[in-house]
Amino acid sequence: MEQTPLYPVIRLNPGKEEAIKRFHPWVFSGAIHDAAEGLQAGDTVTVTDYDGNILGTGFCESESIAVKMLCFDNRKIDEWFFLERLKQAYEVRRIMRLTNQPHTNCFRLVHSEGDGLAGLIVDIYGHTAVVQAQTEGMALHLKEIVRALKLIPDLELQAIYNKSADAMQRMGKEDVVVEDGYLFGERLDEVILENDSRFLPNWEEGQKTGFFLDQRENRELVRRFAEGKTVLNAFGYTGGFSVTALKGGARRAVTVDASKKAIAAAEANLKLNGYSIEENPCYVADMKEYVTEMREGAFDLIILDPPAFAKRHHDRHRGLGGYKFINAEAIKRIAKGGLLFTFSCSQAVDKATFQSIVTAAAIEAKRNVRIVDQLSQPADHPINIFHPExxxxxxxxxYVE
Incomplete structure (x- = not known):
């Protein structure tokens, strides 16, 4: 029996339905044959193949990714749809033992395409959920998302904060009017726990949702190897790696970031965990300048966790140069037998490319380097197997000899 589309239709060109049939959640503008009149970014649409067969439902976008799919059937996108997806996401975190834990009370509940909700981030900090809409469609459905979140009793939410304005601007969506603020409850001055380290996330003024939850397992790895070492936490933001390194017995941790607000937060987090900021100083500095002036052998464990140098593909060439520069300088200056933890959070730079850039940096530094571990994002930042991006x-x- 032929179904009637629930929403205005976007019809694809012949043969362009194959990616959607393989459950990839993006429809590119070049795949579209025609679309219902008057569609705007954020509208909910039904996507069909050239012959009119329904492929799924998604939100209209205004860029090269013309539609971000939410499901691959003819379904109403309402509070009950979001509740179903949120419950599924919570169940994954429960199975991964991230919920109701005595030593860690913060985790990512929704990771965009990884949880079948393209364009939505939800991070949990104690009894507060911080919601970030990254598409117009999600921004227009925040009321339904909030109602659905409140219907998950195990979360025990007392507040929900909307942190979407900066994300919209960062993604070039300045025309979308979204104001940050509490959609439910009010600010709770809660200390969050991550493997018994204590932090004060600032979702109201900080970057992203207030804390980089995606580095939880990598911070724990640093803790395991930090004993007796002098540590440099470069691009240190609010000091997460510094606190965990000191928890692991580091002799000293130095935090460097270009943001005064971030450094103030790093100092507060160090104090919160009982560490002296005189012995473990935090500096406001440009990391590219700091690393070139750094004394050779001053640090025997260095963390390089820069912001995305290549946010989009047209920034890629310049971004790769940035990654090579900071890695080469760090490899040149790290102590003999030192450990370097180096990261890229750029979607435009894949794993193989990043490794080749770090290899080029090691060649330039003229030091013998071994890869002793390959690192990624944790279980609460899942990767949809149909969306490797x-x-x-x-x-x-x-390990640097």
């Missing part, structure tokens, strides 16, 4: 965080643990 979701593997954005890649890292290497290097």
């Amino acid at each position: 979701g593997a954005y965080l890649k890292g290497l643990m290097l």
